[in-house]
Each structure stands twice: as C-alpha cells, then as structure tokens.
Amino acid sequence: MSFNDTLVIETKGLEKSFGNVKVLQGVDLSVKQNSIFGFLGPNGAGKTTTMKILLGLIRPTGGSGSIFGRDIVQESVAIRERIGYLPQQPRFIEYMSARENLEFTAAFFYTGPKSKIRMRCDEMLELVGLTDKAERPIRTFSGGEKQRLGIALAQVNYPDLLILDEPASALDPLGRQEVLEIMQRLRKHTSIFYSTHILDDVQRVSDSVAILNHGKVVASGPIELILNGQGSIIYCMTIKGEPEGLGEKLANLPWVTHTSVSQHNGSSLWQISVNDEVEAETNLLRYVLADEMITVTEFNRKKYELEEVFMEVIKGDGNGR
Numbered sequence: 001m002s003f004n005d006t007l008v009i010e011t012k013g014l015e016k017s018f019g020n021v022k023v024l025q026g027v028d029l030s031v032k033q034n035s036i037f038g039f040l041g042p043n044g045a046g047k048t049t050t051m052k053i054l055l056g057l058i059r060p061t062g063g064s065g066s067i068f069g070r071d072i073v074q075e076s077v078a079i080r081e082r083i084g085y086l087p088q089q090p091r092f093i094e095y096m097s098a099r100e101n102l103e104f105t106a107a108f109f110y111t112g113p114k115s116k117i118r119m120r121c122d123e124m125l126e127l128v129g130l131t132d133k134a135e136r137p138i139r140t141f142s143g144g145e146k147q148r149l150g151i152a153l154a155q156v157n158y159p160d161l162l163i164l165d166e167p168a169s170a171l172d173p174l175g176r177q178e179v180l181e182i183m184q185r186l187r188k189h190t191s192i193f194y195s196t197h198i199l200d201d202v203q204r205v206s207d208s209v210a211i212l213n214h215g216k217v218v219a220s221g222p223i224e225l226i227l228n229g230q231g232s233i234i235y236c237m238t239i240k241g242e243p244e245g246l247g248e249k250l251a252n253l254p255w256v257t258h259t260s261v262s263q264h265n266g267s268s269l270w271q272i273s274v275n276d277e278v279e280a281e282t283n284l285l286r287y288v289l290a291d292e293m294i295t296v297t298e299f300n301r302k303k304y305e306l307e308e309v310f311m312e313v314i315k316g317d318g319n320g321r
C-alpha cells in the first residue's frame, strides 16, 4: 500500500440508536492519509454522532471502525492522543487571552520546558493569523477569530488527524475563507475530516467527500468523480455554423441516449448524454466535425456543481440511480 493510500479512518456498517431511534444505519467511511475529507449532510443526518463515535465519546450500537489501524471502541484512549478535535461550539476561557488559552491546553499535552510550550503556541498563533491579537481576552474576539483559535487549540499537540465539526458554517464569507485557507495550510502536516452543510466550501478545499442522509452514506468518493455526475455522462459542445440534421444523426448513434440544444450569441450549445464514455471521447467530436461547414469552439465533459449532486442524492436517497 503506498503512503497516500493509507487509511486514517475506516468504518464498516457503523450503527447508532438512541432508544428505538436509529440515528446511524450502517455508515461506511474510508478516509485517506493527508486528505481533506468533507463529511456532508443536512441537519440531523448524523454527522456529529459519527464524529463522537470516532472520538470514542459515545459507543456505536453496531458495526466497527478503526483510526490509525486501531479499534475505535477498544483503543479509543490511544487514538485520542493523536487526534485534534474542534467541536461545533468550542468553549474557551473567556477572560483569558488567546495565548493563555493555548498555553493552558498545550500544558496538558506537553511536559517539556515552558520556553518550548511558548514556541509551540507562537507557531500556532502564526498559523491561524492571530499573532497580533494574542494578548486580547477571548471575550473580545469575533466568531471567526474564535473559530481560528479553536483550530489552533485542536492542532497544538501536532495531531495526525484533525476532526472539525462544522468549522466554517457559522461564519461570514470572509471568515469562512480564512478557515478554509488554514485547512489548506494544515494538510501537509495532518489529515482533516470535517463536517459541513456548505457545499461551496467543500468544492473549494476537499479532495474526497461522503454525503450522509438519514444516517446512511448516499454518495462517497473523490470529489472529481462525484462532480463528474454519479452515472450520467454528458458532453457539452459549442458549435458555430449550421449543423445539418445533427440532432437526428446523433440520435442514430447507439451510445447516445439524449441530446438537447440551445442558441446563444450566434452559436448553438449542445448537451449530449451518452452511455459509453470511451466511444464518446474517441468518436463524438470526430463525428460532428465530419460536417465541414461548422466549427466546434468548445468540447468538454459536463462538470456538475456539488449542489446538483447533493440535491439529487438527497432527493433520491441513493436508491434512484
């Protein structure tokens, strides 16, 4: 197994019931080392519950899981030593400064000389862009600054995995951008598993995602694959000139399942659905260009917005595809 294929988190059929309410109904996750993994889902889908199970804060009622290859139930103490966690509503000691909060937390993990703890805290403050606010009490901090400090606290023991519960969801666009940039910076040091319901953020920073709905994973995989559309393959083509009878000709190709066309600024935009990617990539453009009276100015496979995929899998709950 190569370094990048090493899994930090792996769960199989994870279940959790509270009384007779089934909150998780068989969650399978595979999170690779050094990835930024977005855990998506609408409110109440079970994201926080899954994270708490991974952290060993609550026990699953079924299934199994491992982090760093260790069992999440039997070895949760050893696992937790190597994880940094940012809860959905992080708490701080409000009258203390950012530096004091960090030094207080760092002292739990690190028993070396004070000068070393101080250096570690300076490094964390720098990482999250709070160096110039280090001496201010937390009660004067904005929501975005608190969230950044929360990440610094989670990262202070150099964890091998960061679990962040909705790190950016309560922030304005600028605050969100700052948090996402910090996550990008951290990826070379650690793996990040974070939950959110803001799809735009996920599209910007994650390399893999899982979409949770009613306690079930309804889509998962590398973001590129998810954005290629889960099953529907559509090619887009912009054509200048008058393509003679192109619609009928395409309809006769056995691997074309549907075409649609719209006019835009003197060009026609074609969307061609196919069921054979290899045929389409090899022959579609060649076939259209056989008509010498036209030019093709654009040809690409349709990229989906994550929101389209999300709405589709949530609506269909994964069964309709």
Ligand SMILES: Nc1ncnc2c1ncn2[C@@H]1O[C@H](COP(=O)(O)OP(=O)(O)OP(=O)(O)O)[C@@H](O)[C@H]1O
Binding pocket: 018, 023, 041, 042, 043, 044, 045, 046, 047, 048, 049, 050, 197
């Ligand atoms: N201790 C508990 N007892 C009973 N029900 C619970 C408990 N904890 C969570 N739940 C229920 O489990 C479901 C999933 O909750 P969870 O907090 O995991 O969802 P979430 O995906 O994190 O949602 P959000 O985005 O709103 O934070 C909810 O219906 C919640 O009410």
